[in-house]
Amino acid sequence: MSHIQRSTRKTPQLSAAQADASQTDAACPACGASPTGVEDSQFTPDVKDATSATLQANEEVKNTLDFDNISDFDDADKGFVAREEDLVIYNDKNEPVWDLTKYAFVSAKPGNECPDTVNPSLWRVAQLCMNYGLYKVCHRIYQIxxxxxxxxxxxxxxxxxxxFDPxxxxxxxxxxxxxxxxNYGGDPLPVSAVIYSHSHIDHFGGVRGIVSQEDVDNKTVRIYAPEGFTEEAVSENVIAGNAMGRRAIYMYGSILPRGATGSVCSGLGLTVSTGExxxxxxxxxxxxxxxxYTIDGVNMEFQMTPGSEAPAEMNTWFNDWHVLWMAENTTCTMHNLLTLRGAQVRDALKWATYLTETINRYGDKAWVKFQAHHWPIWGNDKIMDYLKKQRDIYKYTHDQSVRLMNLGYLGKEISENIKLPASLEKNWSTRGYYGTLSHNSHAVYQRYMGWYSGNPSDLHKHPQEYAAKKYVQYMGTETDVVNRAKADFEAGDYRWVAEVLRHVVFANDKNLDAKYLLADAYEQLGYQAESGAWRSVYLQGAFELRQGVPSSGGTTTASTDIINNMTPEMLFDYFGVNLNADKAEGQSLTVNIHFKDLKPDEQADYTLTIENSVLNYTTKVSDSPDAYMGIPKATMTAVLLGNMNVDDALNDENTDISNDDKMVLKEFFSYVEPPKPSDFWFDIVTP
Structure with missing residues (x-):
């Protein structure tokens, strides 16, 4: 295995003076003195400028990639019809849920000078994403x-x-x-059909802004989606929704200040809206x-791609027009195999296989290719080249990660050593604006091998707060670590600064010098990041180290509609993951539930049990329950949404419960503790 280096690539080396200083400090680990005198430096919570190391790193990007190629800008501008200047969208409370004016500092034209605090490649895709408004893709297809x-x-x-995808x-x-x-040039028209391409919230969440439930019930509008859509859409946004939603704040930079030292672009678009x-x-x-399918007179067919970019997803082919809609299976970036907000690991091999099927079925016939993010591509030669490279970015990441894994390398080692061939590395549409080769190779390793490295020392490690205190104790004093980290910061080794100072912060989160220097390191890593998601993660981490954990902002994924569309089984699964096992220990309860408001052909009767600190459910109804409850499912979801407390639900006139059973049911539900709004803002970069 000698042909692969295990050391970190592009890690700055300490100068001789810095090495001497480090050795001197190490010789007296408890004295607290710093040979560099950095304890006298001013650690502040202020946002900083780009350092010389960041300037150099970003300059290397400029020199590596072909910024003179502006064909993407031509494509992003093609078909332009109209745009609304100073675009701000408000909710019913007159609160802005989308404000594009705050991104006005990003010019949509090529050649606009990139700020020192932004990776030039990320700046380029941000400029492309600022081509907003109404566009005619072709014939009878428009995009906003x-x-x-x-x-x-x-x-x-x-x-x-x-x-498509509201x-x-x-x-x-x-x-x-x-x-x-x-603005399209004709009389206003109603919506005749809606197509959800897949089960992620940015592809269906706005549906009630264009149609109503009454439209659907009256069959004036039909809604098409891939098989399994509803189950996947609901489960992803609810079961682990609290943790995912909190981490999404980091990933999308949704509450970061907009600007050259803040949110610039998520990579897949600018950011997420914060409406309903x-x-x-x-x-x-x-x-x-x-x-x-013929939908409102338009002929189309779908290509099913379950388990690719989403668990339930499909592409669309318009045969009459030779137009290919790729949903989110291809965009103008490398996508995520494991999104940083958290999700199940995606199957890179399956994803690539679907794209091969796309190429074989439609590739040589397609004259227009477009999708749910970024901009279209016109011309068969360009489309074929694009599709092959999109396929190959996932196949290459999979194959080479597995090859290195089978040679004994761990996820971290693979991510350091895997490199793309020049044909993919210098291709704009496979750059890591959203996913990255680094964390995608980690995801491949995780999919096959899981969390355990195989090294016995990783089998039962201490939690990070305990480990942090021990690390700092072994390294000397907090002052020693901060002083050494300051020297490494000045050498430009921000990754290492982040590694060691997280221990100081988790050992003592009152150490402001450590917190502010760690924030400075995160900030420089954010300034260098090509991935919009990485930039947002680093800068949000810096923000919270300096300002503390926020208390509002972001998008609520477990919304009223999504909760209301949970099946009874999903509802009970949600109860199960929110069971307080300590409170329920030693308890044994059985409850029969009948949902009074379901359709005649729907399963309405269930038995729930709590035993061994586990909540289970079954459709095999118990003959000897501890309690019985007839309740509308709508009432149960009202409790889940926080619109009704358990006592009111049990005493509601639409609920059938005997007085003897009310105390049992109250006890039963007292063990189920869904996250409170305050639980959303848990600590991430601090203990």
Missing amino acids: RGYDLSNITFVRGQSGWIV LVSKETAKAAFKFLND ATLIVPTDLVSETGKP
Whole structure:
């Protein structure tokens, strides 16, 4: 294995003077004296400028990539129809949920000078994402871009608009739909159909901004989605929604200040809107690749891609027009195999296999390719080259990560040593603006090998607060560590500064010198990051070290619509993951539940048990329960949403419970503790 270096690539070496200083300090670990005198330096919570090391790193990017190639800017601008100047979208309370004016510092034109505090490649994609407004893709297909993280697409049918992927929030979707009808050049049209390409919230959350449940119930609008859509959409946003939502604050930079030292671009779009996320359950589930559909007079077929970028996803082919819609299976960036907000690891091999199928079925016929993020591509030669490289970025990452894994390398070692071939490395649409080769190779390792490295010392490690105190004790004093870290910071080794100072902060979060220097290191790493997600993570970490944990902001994924669309089984699964096992220890309770408001053909009777500190459920109803409850499912979800407390639900006139059973049921539900709003803002960079 000697052909691969295990050492860190591009890690600055200490100068002789710094090495001597480090050795001198190490000789007297408890004295607290610093040969460099850095304890007299001023550690502050202020945002800093780019250091010389960051300037050098970003200059290398400029010299490595072909910034003179502006074909993407031509594509991003092609078909432009209209845009609204000073775009700000408000909710019913007159609060802004989308404010593009705060990104006005990012010019949409190539050649605009990149700030020193932004990676030039990330700046370039931010500029491209600032091409917003109404665009005509081709023939009868229009897109509105820049009204949310994702694009909303409108296809002109016989009677109205077929809408693909209606954004995150109902407010942004409503504004986009109005702008389309006001500016496309014809009379205003209604929505005739909606298509959800997949189960991520930025592709369905705005649906109530363009259609109502009444429209669907009256069958004036049909909603199409891939098989398994509802289950996946609900479970992803609820079961682990609290932790994912908190980490999404980091990943998308949604509450960071906009500017050259803050949020610039998420890589997939600018950021996420903060309006109301909604859901209307699909009327038609698609399960077969290639089956022809005629929707409002438009012929199309779907390619099923479950387990690719999303658990339930599908591409669309418009045969009459030779147009290919790629959902989010390809965009103009390398995507995530494991998103930093948290999710199940995606299967890179399966993803690449689906893209091979796309190429074989549609590649040589496609003259336009577009998707739910970024901008389209026109011309068959360009599309084929694009699709092959998109496929190969996932296949290469998979194959080479597994090859190194089978040679005995761990995830961290693989991520340090894996390199792309020049054909993928210097190709703009496979750059790591969102996913990165580093964390995607980690994801491949995790998918096959899990969390355990194989080294016995990793099998039962101490939690980080305990370990942090021991690390600092072994390294000397907190002052010693901070002083050495300051020297490494001045040498430009921000990754190592981040590694060691996290121990000081977790050992003593009152050490402001450590917190502020760690924030400075995160900040420089953010300034250097090509990935919008990495930049946001680093800068949000720096923000919280300096200012503390925020208490508001971001997008609520476990919204009313999503909770209301949970099946009884999902509801009980949610109860299970929120069971306080300590409180329930030693308890044994059995409850029969009948949901009074379900349809006649729906399963309405269940038995819930708490035993061994576990909540289980079954449709095999108990003959001897400790309590019985007949309750509308709507009442149960009202409790879950915090709109009704348990006592009120048990005493509600629509709930059938005997007085003897009320105390049992009150005890039963006292063991279930869903996260409170305050639980969302848990600590991440501090103990």
